[in-house]
Amino acid sequence: MTGNSLKSYSEVYGEIDLAILDLKHLLGENLVISTAVRKQHGGGEVTYHQNMPPDAVAFATSTAQVSEIVKICAKHVVPIIPYGAGSSLEGQVSAIKGGICIDLSAMNQVIQVNAADLDVTVGAGLTRQELNIYLRDSGLFFPIDPGAEATLAGMAATRASGTNAVRYGTMRDNVINMTVVMPNGEIIKTGGRAKKSAAGYDLARLLIGSEGTLGIITELTLKLYGIPEKILSAVCSFDSIKQACEAVILTIQTGVPVARIELLDEIQVGACNSYSKLSLEVKPTLFIEFHGSENYCAEQVEMFKDIAAEYGSDDFKAAAKTEQRNVLWKARHDAYWAGCDLAPGLAHLSTDVCVPISNFADCVTQTKQDIIDSGLIGPIVGHAGDGNFHVLLSFDENSAEDNKKMQHFLDRLAARALHYEGTCTGEHGIGLGKAKYMFAEHGAGVNYMFAIKQALDPDNIMNPGKIFYG
Amino acid sequence: MTGNSLKSYSEVYGEIDLAILDLKHLLGENLVISTAVRKQHGGGEVTYHQNMPPDAVAFATSTAQVSEIVKICAKHVVPIIPYGAGSSLEGQVSAIKGGICIDLSAMNQVIQVNAADLDVTVGAGLTRQELNIYLRDSGLFFPIDPGAEATLAGMAATRASGTNAVRYGTMRDNVINMTVVMPNGEIIKTGGRAKKSAAGYDLARLLIGSEGTLGIITELTLKLYGIPEKILSAVCSFDSIKQACEAVILTIQTGVPVARIELLDEIQVGACNSYSKLSLEVKPTLFIEFHGSENYCAEQVEMFKDIAAEYGSDDFKAAAKTEQRNVLWKARHDAYWAGCDLAPGLAHLSTDVCVPISNFADCVTQTKQDIIDSGLIGPIVGHAGDGNFHVLLSFDENSAEDNKKMQHFLDRLAARALHYEGTCTGEHGIGLGKAKYMFAEHGAGVNYMFAIKQALDPDNIMNPGKIFYG
Numbered sequence: 001m002t003g004n005s006l007k008s009y010s011e012v013y014g015e016i017d018l019a020i021l022d023l024k025h026l027l028g029e030n031l032v033i034s035t036a037v038r039k040q041h042g043g044g045e046v047t048y049h050q051n052m053p054p055d056a057v058a059f060a061t062s063t064a065q066v067s068e069i070v071k072i073c074a075k076h077v078v079p080i081i082p083y084g085a086g087s088s089l090e091g092q093v094s095a096i097k098g099g100i101c102i103d104l105s106a107m108n109q110v111i112q113v114n115a116a117d118l119d120v121t122v123g124a125g126l127t128r129q130e131l132n133i134y135l136r137d138s139g140l141f142f143p144i145d146p147g148a149e150a151t152l153a154g155m156a157a158t159r160a161s162g163t164n165a166v167r168y169g170t171m172r173d174n175v176i177n178m179t180v181v182m183p184n185g186e187i188i189k190t191g192g193r194a195k196k197s198a199a200g201y202d203l204a205r206l207l208i209g210s211e212g213t214l215g216i217i218t219e220l221t222l223k224l225y226g227i228p229e230k231i232l233s234a235v236c237s238f239d240s241i242k243q244a245c246e247a248v249i250l251t252i253q254t255g256v257p258v259a260r261i262e263l264l265d266e267i268q269v270g271a272c273n274s275y276s277k278l279s280l281e282v283k284p285t286l287f288i289e290f291h292g293s294e295n296y297c298a299e300q301v302e303m304f305k306d307i308a309a310e311y312g313s314d315d316f317k318a319a320a321k322t323e324q325r326n327v328l329w330k331a332r333h334d335a336y337w338a339g340c341d342l343a344p345g346l347a348h349l350s351t352d353v354c355v356p357i358s359n360f361a362d363c364v365t366q367t368k369q370d371i372i373d374s375g376l377i378g379p380i381v382g383h384a385g386d387g388n389f390h391v392l393l394s395f396d397e398n399s400a401e402d403n404k405k406m407q408h409f410l411d412r413l414a415a416r417a418l419h420y421e422g423t424c425t426g427e428h429g430i431g432l433g434k435a436k437y438m439f440a441e442h443g444a445g446v447n448y449m450f451a452i453k454q455a456l457d458p459d460n461i462m463n464p465g466k467i468f469y470g
Numbered sequence: 471m472t473g474n475s476l477k478s479y480s481e482v483y484g485e486i487d488l489a490i491l492d493l494k495h496l497l498g499e500n501l502v503i504s505t506a507v508r509k510q511h512g513g514g515e516v517t518y519h520q521n522m523p524p525d526a527v528a529f530a531t532s533t534a535q536v537s538e539i540v541k542i543c544a545k546h547v548v549p550i551i552p553y554g555a556g557s558s559l560e561g562q563v564s565a566i567k568g569g570i571c572i573d574l575s576a577m578n579q580v581i582q583v584n585a586a587d588l589d590v591t592v593g594a595g596l597t598r599q600e601l602n603i604y605l606r607d608s609g610l611f612f613p614i615d616p617g618a619e620a621t622l623a624g625m626a627a628t629r630a631s632g633t634n635a636v637r638y639g640t641m642r643d644n645v646i647n648m649t650v651v652m653p654n655g656e657i658i659k660t661g662g663r664a665k666k667s668a669a670g671y672d673l674a675r676l677l678i679g680s681e682g683t684l685g686i687i688t689e690l691t692l693k694l695y696g697i698p699e700k701i702l703s704a705v706c707s708f709d710s711i712k713q714a715c716e717a718v719i720l721t722i723q724t725g726v727p728v729a730r731i732e733l734l735d736e737i738q739v740g741a742c743n744s745y746s747k748l749s750l751e752v753k754p755t756l757f758i759e760f761h762g763s764e765n766y767c768a769e770q771v772e773m774f775k776d777i778a779a780e781y782g783s784d785d786f787k788a789a790a791k792t793e794q795r796n797v798l799w800k801a802r803h804d805a806y807w808a809g810c811d812l813a814p815g816l817a818h819l820s821t822d823v824c825v826p827i828s829n830f831a832d833c834v835t836q837t838k839q840d841i842i843d844s845g846l847i848g849p850i851v852g853h854a855g856d857g858n859f860h861v862l863l864s865f866d867e868n869s870a871e872d873n874k875k876m877q878h879f880l881d882r883l884a885a886r887a888l889h890y891e892g893t894c895t896g897e898h899g900i901g902l903g904k905a906k907y908m909f910a911e912h913g914a915g916v917n918y919m920f921a922i923k924q925a926l927d928p929d930n931i932m933n934p935g936k937i938f939y940g
Contacts, residue, residue, distance in 0.1 A: 116723060116828035159668040170666050172675070173643060188915040194824040195856045196640050197893035198629040198679055199911050200900055200937055201919040205642070205675030209668055226725040253586060255696040296766050354664040358586035386665045423667035430670055441669050445658040448926060449671040455925035456918060467670055 013461070014077035016055045016098060022072045023058055023100065030059040041083050041101045042094060046148075046336065048349040048397070049091030049432055054081055054101035061106050063179055063187055063218040070216065071185035073100050079464050080183075082212040084125060084151030088158055089350055090431025092211050096465045102216060104153060110134050111219065119176055119193060121221045124153030131222075140224040143168040143259075146427065147333050153217040158429040159209030163332065166252070166385030167259040167291065168225065170427070172208050179219035180207055183457040193221060206452070211429055212463035214456050228291035231259075232301065233325040236308050236316045237283040241265055241368060241380075243311040244284040245361035248384040250307045252357055256300050260289035261385040262332055265368065268339060268379035268392075275338030276331035281315065286384070287332055289325075332381075336392060339379045343394030346377075351410055351433075353417035354388040354426025363420050364389055367413060374409050388426035414440070430467045438468070483931070484547035486525045486568060492542045493528055493570065500529040511553050511571040512564060516618075516806065518819040518867070519561030519902055524551055524571035531576050533649055533657055533688040540686065541655035543570050549934050550653075552682040554595060554621030558628055559820055560901025562681050566935045572686060574623060580604050581689065589646055589663060591691045594623030601692075610694040613638040613729075616897065617803050623687040628899040629679030633802065636722075636855030637729040637761065638695065640897070642678050649689035650677055653927040663691060676922070681899055682933035684926050698761035701729075702771065703795040704788045706778050707753040711735055711838060711850075713781040714754040715831035718854040720777045722827055726770050730759035731855040732802055735838065738809065738849035745808030746801035751785065756854070757802055759795075802851075806862060809849045813864035816847075821880055821903075823887035824858040824896025833890050834859055837883060844879050858896035884910070900937045908938070 023031045032038075033056045042053030060066045073080045079099025086093055095101060107123035108130060114120065115138055122131060127149050131142050146155060146162035154160075156178065161170035168174065177191045190204035191197055207214055238244035248261055263286055264272065270282045290300045305316050319325045331338070340348045355363045364380060371378040371391065382389025391413065395402040414424040414437045424437040438446050450468055453460075493501045503526045512523030530536045543550045549569025556563055565571060577593035578600060584590065585608055592601060597619050601612050616625060616632035624630075626648065631640035638644065648660045660674035661667055677684055708714040718731055733756055734742065740752045760770045775786050789795045801808070810818045825833045834850060841848040841861065852859025861883065865872040884894040884907045894907040908916050920938055923930075
C-alpha cells in the first residue's frame, strides 16, 4: 500500500470555468449550464439524497467524444460524474464537488445483435426496456430487471440485479465485454466476445459496481437468452412472513429453478392493492415466475406447490394469461410508488440489504419488528430467492427527529445484515449513502479498493466521494 | 497512470538467505530446501515450461502462518510463489526469479458446509475431488471440473473452468468469498456469504484469475449445487468436425441446458480408444451430459437428438448405467494422457483458446488444417459449448526446428482466436507462456492491470514475471 490517500473533498480541484470553456468549444449546444438541466442531473428521481447539481452537463454522442470530454476534465482536474437515467438510489449521481456531468443517454444505439452467440452490443445510454423492445421479434431477451427504467451502462456501473437475478444472475454475470473511457481519456476494451477467458485480470468485473469511480462505460456486450417457451406467473400467500420466507428457502434449496420469487409483506400487499387496483389477500405474499418448456414449467409448479403447502399456503394462483402476468409484474414494479402512496407528503427512502438465504427469515422478521418498534412506516419487498430485501421508509425530511430515527434504523439494518454474514447492499450500491458501512463490511479490504482507485485515478476526478469517504 | 513500471526480472531482490533463516525459525522442518522438493515445486506435472525451482519451499498450515511467511518475504523483498497441486499448464508455479514457494496443500480442510445456503468454506489446498468425496452423502456437489486433480484455490487463482462450465459457469461464477493474504501479509476477506452484493469493488473477481500475482488465497467459500435427480451421459459421432461443431452451436442457441458437451476430433477419439480401451467409432465425436429430473432429461435428449440428426448423426448412444458414464468421463479426463501416448518419447504441450460459439466451427476447422499443414501431431478436444478447445502438441523438445514450428503454431492459434473475437486462453491462464499475447488481446487494458499490480504489490514479490512481461 502506498500510504497516500485520495484527495479530500476540501482540496481544491482545477478551474471549472476553464474546463467549461474548452467543453463549450468541443460540444457547442451539447454543453448545458442552465440551472434546470444541472438540477435535473444533480440527483436521482427517487433518491433521498440532497440534489447537488454539477457545474455543467455534457451530452455525449460517442465514445470518442466521451474520451475528449474526459481529457479536458483531466487537463483541468475537475470532477466527472457519468449519468445514464438517474435511477440510482444512493446518491451515485450527486455532484458533491461540482464538476462536469456526462449524460450518456443519447448513446442509446443497439450496435450489433449476434443472435448466434446470444449476445448484443449496445451504447451506454440504452435502457433495458428499450433493448427488450428492440429484441421483441428475435425470440431473445435480456433478463436483468432492476425495476427502474435504468440504462444498461448504469446497471453495470452499479452492479444492478433485480427480480430475475435468482435465475439469470446479476450484471456481474451478464456483461461479456465493455468499452470504457479511463480517467485519462484513454479508451479500452475489457475483453472479446468469448463466453469465458483466463487472460489476465478481470477488468470488466472490477468496473462493474465501481459506480463511475474508475472509468466511464460507453458500450457493453451483454448476454442474451432465448425467450422461454412457457412463462408462468403465480401468487401465493402465507399466514406469516416467516412461513413465506421458509417456503422461499426450501424452494431454493430444493433447486426449483424459479425465474423470480418475490416477497411482499402484508403492508406492501395492501399498498399494491390500493395503488395497482389488485385484490390480493392482505397477507405476506410471494410473486413467483417459472420459465421453461410446457412440461418443465408444470413440473416446477408442482414442486413449488408442495413446498408452499408445507408452509401452510393453499391459495397458489397462476396467472394463466399474459395480461394477468403483466398486471402482476407491473404491480411489483410499481411497489415503490405504491409504498410512497402509504404516506403521501412525506419523503421516501428505499434501502436494501442481502443475507445468506438461511438467515433470510430471521433478518426479515427482526427488521419488521424493528420497523414497528421504531414507529416507522416501512413496507418490505424482496428478491427473496437471493436473500435480498428492500425497506421503503417514509419520513418527514424536515424533522430532525425523523431523520435521526431513520438514520438509526438504517445503521441497525446494515449491522443486522453484516451480523447475518450478508452485505449492507445487495443491489442499490454504496454511492454516498452507504460509504460509512464500507469498513464494517470489508475491513482492511477497503484499503485495497482505495489503492486501486488511486492507481487508476490519482487526481480523484472520477465521481469523487462515492463508495469511499473523501 | 503512474508511468512507473514493475521491477524487471533482472533487478535484484533482497537477500534470500536472510529470508530463509527467518522462515526456518518460523517453520522448522516445514521449511524445506532439499533439491528434490524444490525441483518438485518448480514446474507443473504436465507443463512444457522449464522447471525453475524456488530457493525453498514453505509448507503452510494456516492463514495466519501464510501471513507470517509473506511478512518475512516482504521484509526481505524476495519473490513468493503460491503452490497448490502444481497442475497449472502455463508455468504459473515456475520460480523464474527464485524465492519462496508457499505450498498450501496441507490446508485441505473442509471448514464449514452450509447445506441450507448451498455453500461450503474450504482451505486453499483442498482438491475438487476431495471436496466432492466429502460431500458425497449430502446430496450436494461442486461442479467445476478442470480435469486435473487441482486445488480449489489454484482453480480460483487461474480462473479455471472445464467440462461443466457450459452449465455451471467457471470459478469466476462460483466463488462467494475468499480469505486472502495480501503482499504485505495483511489478511482480508473479499466479502460475506450473501449470494450477491453491490458494496464496492469486486475484489474476489479481481483476485480470481490473478495467478498469485496480487495475493494468496487461503480459504474459499464456494457455491454448491444439488446432485441432479437424473444424470444422463451420451456419445454421438459425426462425419466431419464441422458438422459436430454446428450441432454444438445449435444446441447452445436452442437453449438446451446441457451440463457438458465435449468435442473430440477423430485423432483424439482414436487415442482414447487405445488408451482407455474404448471402441468408439473413429470420427469426430461429442460426449454429452444432461442433468435434471427424469422427464426434463428425457426432454433435453429428444431436443439434442433432433439437432444431431440435422447434422447427419444417427448414432446417439446413451450411457444408461453409472459405470458406463464413469468409463466415458474417465476417458475424457484421460484425454491428455491418451494424446501423449500417440507420440511416446516426445514432449507434450496442451494449449487452449476460446472464441464466440458462432466462430467455433471455423476456428477449429482452420486449426485442424494448420496442424496438418505444419506436420504436427495434435489431437483436438474441447469444451465445445463454451467455444473453448485444446490442442495437445507433441514435439521433440531438443529439436530447435520442432520448437520453432510449435511456437509458430501457437502464435497463429492465438492470433486466430483473437481474429475471431475470442481470447488466447479460455481456461489455462497466462502464466509465462502467454504473456506475449496480452497486448494483442487487451491493448492498453494491460497498462491498467499493470497499474493495479503495482498499486497492490509495489515490490513485485508476488509470483513475479507471470501474466506481465517484466
